[in-house]
Amino acid sequence: MLKYEYIAKEIMNLIEDKDLRQGDKLPSLDELVSQFEVSKNTVIKALDELQSHGLIYQVRGSGIFVRGRRQKGYxxxxxxxxxxxxxxxxxxxxxxxxxxxxxxxxxxxxxxxxxxxxxxxxxxxxxxxxxxxxxxxxxxxxxxxxxxxxxxxxxxxxxxxxxxxxxxxxxxxxxxxxxxxxxxxxxxxxxxxxxxxxxxxxxxxxxxxxxxxxxxxxxxxxxxxxxxxxxxxxxxxxx
Amino acid sequence: MLKYEYIAKEIMNLIEDKDLRQGDKLPSLDELVSQFEVSKNTVIKALDELQSHGLIYQVRGSGIFVRGRRQKGYxxxxxxxxxxxxxxxxxxxxxxxxxxxxxxxxxxxxxxxxxxxxxxxxxxxxxxxxxxxxxxxxxxxxxxxxxxxxxxxxxxxxxxxxxxxxxxxxxxxxxxxxxxxxxxxxxxxxxxxxxxxxxxxxxxxxxxxxxxxxxxxxxxxxxxxxxxxxxxxxxxxxx
DNA sequence: CAGTGGTCTAGACCACTGC
DNA sequence: CAGTGGTCTAGACCACTGT
CATH class of the missing domain: 3.40.1410.10 (Chorismate lyase-like)
Structure with a gap:
């Protein structure tokens, strides 16, 4: 499994496990970089992937946030x-x-x-x-x-x-x-x-x-x- | 305008102007890199953007292709x-x-x-x-x-x-x-x-x-x- | 102005496709 | 095996937010 896939998956698990909701803040880029011991671009690649699938959104100068989870039954x-x-x-x-x-x-x-x-x-x-x-x-x-x-x-x-x-x-x-x-x-x-x-x-x-x-x-x-x-x-x- | 935005836009224009259809091949990564005189990652960023919006798809080892245009009236x-x-x-x-x-x-x-x-x-x-x-x-x-x-x-x-x-x-x-x-x-x-x-x-x-x-x-x-x-x-x- | 995300580079190396 | 796309790095520098 590729590094960015692993990271994306870990972030998904984090959201799931902590039951994070719309607007909840995730660890900062720098924190993720040191936590996973990869370069900045690799974390960004993982985040972009999650963003394009509607799981998170990134706000420049502010942080990375959880996007509302798809409602059940849809x-x-x-x-x-x-x-x-x-x-x-x-x-x-x-x-x-x-x-x-x-x-x-x-x-x-x-x-x-x-x-x-x-x-x-x-x-x-x-x-x-x-x-x-x-x-x-x-x-x-x-x-x-x-x-x-x-x-x-x-x-x-x-x-x-x-x-x-x-x-x-x-x-x-x-x-x-x-x-x-x-x-x-x-x-x-x-x-x-x-x-x-x-x-x-x-x-x-x-x-x-x-x-x-x-x-x-x-x-x-x-x-x-x-x-x-x-x-x-x-x-x-x-x- | 950012470089990758410009490149993405140029590629969109290329598809539009040449009236390219589903499966038509676009210039290779290397060609785009030298054409726009940017680094490889910047072109990839542009392509990923287009891909996530359904305009192209990339096939490893083969090339970059146009994805079917959204039909009119939808x-x-x-x-x-x-x-x-x-x-x-x-x-x-x-x-x-x-x-x-x-x-x-x-x-x-x-x-x-x-x-x-x-x-x-x-x-x-x-x-x-x-x-x-x-x-x-x-x-x-x-x-x-x-x-x-x-x-x-x-x-x-x-x-x-x-x-x-x-x-x-x-x-x-x-x-x-x-x-x-x-x-x-x-x-x-x-x-x-x-x-x-x-x-x-x-x-x-x-x-x-x-x-x-x-x-x-x-x-x-x-x-x-x-x-x-x-x-x-x-x-x-x-x- | 400190913290945080975004862009961009140059280059090494990997993985797949198709002739 | 040549061509082509994908991953990853380390680091420079930019842009925005919020206190």
């Missing part, structure tokens, strides 16, 4: 961890409706940057939170990358399988969120009425080398889901 | 720019429904981290895109920070007023997104039916010193709004 759109760790205090289960190899539609081809002759896995699942229906998920996996998938894996955690077994390093992702009225079929799945609100999130997941390998479309139950997004300024870059 | 939840620059190709207008000084409710006190004896501005606006109703916005501004506000400013761009006139540097923000059914009053404003979907986004805006100064609650017209969110991994920090 889906954090900026994290790449699958729901299981995101909503880890909840009991999450899945039911596989369909798992098969298909020829990608044009939409899927475009999102996964592949041709029609490249087969993909199609997976459709219902997902439950504390036993209550939570969302309908349809995923397309590039079969060149996710070479094998079965029902049992899909029933458990695809995310864990990808990261732990296939050693795929998911590096970044894009989400597109829209809201509409549910059609009859989706309403039935979600145990709602036709015309009730439905939250549709399309997501594309990329590996570290920039290759997209998973395109998914989720329809959330509007009463069971809420989302959390953080932003950081880059006003200076815009002018 | 509200980018991670940027701090007000709608006017975010949806800049659209004609956006506002109608002020109410602007007054109020005693903050407990919710507002909590979000703005102030006491009941600190007055706040309350602003309620309807916002239009290309002449069509787009959202209902209610904002609360900490009057210690936003010391003056009038109808004319509110009719134009509060964001521009805050940044250009008051020289406030908005540094980070939190969004909470939920979906529900519209009540009769909000449906009327949005020219929809009671029970139609309504997208509610609560946002808290912070200054560079960590002080929250604006809490707003927006109800979007579900047919006129769609959202874009990007994420970057920090899997290594979680273990």
């Amino acid at each position: 889906i954090n759109m900026m994290e790449i961890q699958g729901f299981n760790s995101m909503l880890r205090e909840f009991d999450l289960t899945s039911k596989v409706l369909e798992l098969k190899e298909v020829i990608p539609s044009e939409t899927v081809q475009a999102h996964l940057q592949i041709d029609a002759d490249q087969p993909v896995y199609y997976l459709k699942r219902l997902r439950y939170i504390e036993g209550r229906i939570f969302c309908i998920e349809e995923s397309y996996f590039d079969k060149n990358i996710v070479m094998y998938l079965n029902e049992q894996i899909a029933e458990e955690s695809v995310f864990n399988y990808l990261t732990n077994n296939l050693k795929l390093q998911i590096s970044f992702l894009d989400h597109y969120l829209r809201v509409g009225k549910l059609n009859q079929q989706n309403a039935a799945y979600l145990e709602l009425q036709e015309g009730d609100p439905g939250i549709q999130v399309e997501s594309i997941f990329y590996l570290a080398n920039g290759v997209p390998f998973d395109y998914s479309k989720i329809i959330y139950h509007y009463e069971e889901s809420q989302f959390f997004i953080q932003g950081n300024s880059y006003y200076n870059l815009m002018n | 509200i980018n939840m991670m940027e701090i720019q007000g709608f006017n620059s975010m949806l800049r190709e659209f004609d956006l207008t506002s109608k002020v429904l109410e602007l007054k000084e109020v005693i903050p409710s407990e919710t507002v006190q909590a979000h703005l981290q102030i006491d009941a004896d600190q007055p706040v501005y309350y602003l309620k606006r309807l916002r239009y895109i290309e002449g069509r109703i787009f959202c209902i916005e209610e904002s609360y501004f900490d009057k210690n920070i936003v010391m003056y506000l009038n109808e004319q400013i509110a009719e134009e761009s509060v964001f521009n007023y805050l940044t250009n006139n008051l020289k406030l540097q908005i540094s980070f923000l939190d969004h909470y997104l939920r979906v529900g059914k519209l009540n009769q009053q909000n449906a009327a404003y949005l020219e929809l039916q009671e029970g139609d979907p309504g997208i509610q986004v609560e946002s808290i805006f912070y200054l560079a010193n960590g002080v929250p100064f604006d809490y707003s609650k927006i109800i979007y017209h579900y047919e006129e709004s769609q959202f874009f969110i990007q994420g970057n991994s920090y899997y290594n920090l979680m273990n």
